[in-house]
Amino acid sequence: MPWQARKEKKIHTGRRNSFSVHGRGPELSISSVVSVSRCPIRYALGKKEKNPESWRYTLTKQLSLHLGEELDAKTVWEEACLVNDNPDPSQKPFLSEMVRLCGGKNDWRAATATDVPVRSGSYGIHGTVDRIFENEPYFAIVRSSTAPAHGVYTADRLRVTGYTICLREMLGDHVKGGTIEYLPSGASRLVIVEPRDKRRFLQALSETRRIDEGGLPRRPFRPPCSHCPYEGDCEDTEGTRLSELL
Ligand code: SF4
Numbered sequence: 001m002p003w004q005a006r007k008e009k010k011i012h013t014g015r016r017n018s019f020s021v022h023g024r025g026p027e028l029s030i031s032s033v034v035s036v037s038r039c040p041i042r043y044a045l046g047k048k049e050k051n052p053e054s055w056r057y058t059l060t061k062q063l064s065l066h067l068g069e070e071l072d073a074k075t076v077w078e079e080a081c082l083v084n085d086n087p088d089p090s091q092k093p094f095l096s097e098m099v100r101l102c103g104g105k106n107d108w109r110a111a112t113a114t115d116v117p118v119r120s121g122s123y124g125i126h127g128t129v130d131r132i133f134e135n136e137p138y139f140a141i142v143r144s145s146t147a148p149a150h151g152v153y154t155a156d157r158l159r160v161t162g163y164t165i166c167l168r169e170m171l172g173d174h175v176k177g178g179t180i181e182y183l184p185s186g187a188s189r190l191v192i193v194e195p196r197d198k199r200r201f202l203q204a205l206s207e208t209r210r211i212d213e214g215g216l217p218r219r220p221f222r223p224p225c226s227h228c229p230y231e232g233d234c235e236d237t238e239g240t241r242l243s244e245l246l
Pocket of ligand 1: 039040041042043045219223224225226228229230231232234
């Protein structure tokens with residue numbers, strides 16, 4: 001199947017944002033929508049922060065570029081040092097273990113393209129797909145976290161949904177889903193997008209737009225507060241304190 005995007009229906013504003021043809025507002029990144037699905041408050045509080053790329057992510061991402069060929073930890077480490085100026089030697093065992101786990105699995109596919117920008121003009125979303133393939137499943141998202149015991153994490157399911165929406169618009173309806181590659185576990189998990197995934201994605205998309213337009217974020221039913229850097233900063237979701245923080 002040729003890697004050829006369909007003609008995109010968008011109106012460029014001349015600035016960073018472009019607007020969907022249906023007037024739904026500025027384009028949103030898929031990662032923003034996923035972040036809102038976890039906790040809208042955390043998304044709103046973190047919007048102004050720009051965190052540097054973690055060394056663990058740099059190593060994982062660099063290793064992913066070699067999947068489908070013989071893996072060599074030394075080569076990956078040297079390339080990662082070129083990519084990220086802040087190497088963390090304490091992560092060498094992490095890389096060695098990842099190479100061991102992934103190297104023992106012979107069915108990794110070599111990508112036909114990596115870091116491919118994708119978008120949906122219809123839904124006003126965009127993102128970057130880590131690995132694209134000629135055959136089903138047509139794309140993979142690389143994660144630097146370990147895999148869950150079964151399947152994929154809820155947020156990763158939503159990620160695949162967002163990219164599938166974009167790729168269906170760009171390539172056709174034969175794109176049904178993609179894989180999540182949890183390289184620290186040497187695991188590749190397939191996600192076929194279901195109607196409930198699309199409903200969840202559309203709800204999170206709508207909430208992201210509402211927050212970006214100035215609406216106060218709502219506390220989720222079961223917020224994932226453990227290890228959240230904002231614990232304690234978001235207690236008052238009803239009133240002044242949160243709006244001042246934002
Ligand atoms: S502490 Fe909990 S409710 Fe507050 S921002 Fe973090 S995840 Fe959300």
